[in-house]
Amino acid sequence: MKIHEYQAKKIFSKYNIPTPTEILCYTPQEVKQATLKFNENVIIKAQVQVGGRGKAGGVKLAKNPDEAEQFGTQILGMNIKGLTVEKVLVSEAIDIKSEYYVGITNDRNSKSIVFMVSSAGGIDIEEVAKTTPEKIYKLYVNPFDGGLFDFQARNLAFKIFDDIKIVRQVAKIIQNLYRCYIENDASLAEINPLVLDKKGNVLALDAKINFDDNALYRHPDIEKMREILPDEEKEMEAKSKGLSYIRLNGNIGCMVNGAGLAMATMDLVKLYGGEPANFLDIGGSSNPQKVIDAMNILLSDKNVKAVMINIFGGITRCDDVAKGLVEALNTLKVDIPIVIRLTGTNEEAAHNILKESKLILATSMAEAAQTAINLTKN
């Protein structure tokens, strides 16, 4: 789960990670009022859960309240990568001396937590990692051992600073960021940039925290921060029904049991020259209600011209699945063709049940995909 910069900064302040003084605003008037409180230059930053807002014109420096209001008008309502800006953060302008990067994430290969620090801050860190990986210092830590030792935090800080006064500040920030990461079950915590100002203070100019979806059950306060993006509404609706759904741009709706098989089905549609409309994993059970819910979600996408159902029966009996499917489809008005491939225990009995229905039977994944594609062409 992702949150906004202003929300991440609220969490940072709980962990004593210094951030600039900031006010969240929803209207240009509020932006103007906020600027009056600062009595100096301000930065206005769009709050959207996507990177690259600076390049898109979502971050501006204003020299007076009127200019701030003007920028507020410009940025609020702006579309950044498909997302509408509904809030901006008005922040005191910091006199920046230099910019750095500090981040923590999970590392799959070492099965540990990895710290990354770099003097190349303020820019796209993924780009730095690709082109000049030597500019990023990494430290792997396993929380099983009681966390990050002070010397480790200090040594990381020494990688990007020489002055011990600054190193001490940064080491403290690193320790606090680590605590913030572990205690909240984050999957990414990033300060980019971390800045040194002309007075010798270090602070987090930006903040990004992603959370591990698996751990949200033990962080209800974080779950409350969730903001559902327009393109995620269907995904969340599906999730609440025990389905996993992601919409794409094609015209062949896919309904599959199992995530891996669902991806394989989409890939196969593409391989035979079609375009999958979605990823949809209905999970292991043959519960008719799940099929009805899944079909409703598929059909809510008006681009869908044919549906391909691919079920590998496994332990559940195919005739039960077939009965559930027929029952489910009888309750729905479906006017597009549905191709089904169902295999596993009691496959023949299942096929006999399906023969009586309007469903088009296929004996293999490949045949189902080709049939569905042909039907969209007619």
Add this chain to the structure above:
Amino acid sequence: MSILIDEKTKVIVQGITGRDGSFHAKQMKQYGTNVVAGISPGKGGQEIDGIPVYNSMQQAVKETSANTSIIFVPAKFATDAIYESADSGIKLIVTISEGIPIIDMIKITEYLERKNIHIIGPNSPGLISPGKSKVGILPAQIFKKGKIGLISRSGTLTYEIVDHITKSGLGESTCIGIGGDPIIGMNFIDCLKLFEKDQETEAVALIGEIGGNAEELTADFVKQNITKPVVGFIVGKTAPPGKRMGHAGAIISGGSGTASEKIAALEEAGISVANQPSEVATLLKSKL
């Protein structure tokens, strides 16, 4: 031979009184797996399909000398169940539970490594050595004893591919679902090392998916260390970046972890990569 489990494997089912636990305990027993005990705190002394239930792992291991456990308990309690299993003397823990927090898994894998205990999963369908033992939820009827070792990050996709392998006449030595989460216990490389040494296994199939770079690292490992033929298959070519494709681990992030990168790495290491599930069996046949 086979790897990790065989007819001598003695299994304890953690969470045996739950819906999935009781169902699959029965299925495993029917298949011939030596299921010696089940755990359900507070229900010790009962029996489920003739399998004695104990209150604790420690007690069950002491009474039965089991060496393997399989975990069906809900994610919220699975972390504790894994630690309990690790402290009871079990040597292989198969975790079916889905949704264990990542930081819990980071700590668990470290702890188990120090104790020299293997863990498969979480979010795994388990494993099977056909004709010998099944420790998992895989549908037994599609497997047949044979010479193919299979390692996969997925469940039903594995069944789809196994179905073709069995029908092609090859059969399987051991099939392992390593799990769909970002942090898992045994990975492709750990399993490949065992298959390389296993006399029954003549070729290995790797079933990967988008997310992370396990397949790339594995490709490199195969090139250096594996003499047996290896065939690969990767799903998620049509997956959009930044979206979690069902499995917590199946996500393209920061432009890396794509299917095309993985396929390129496998091919570069001399591994033939199938274009669709049915082709895995065809490629394996051509290698033997």
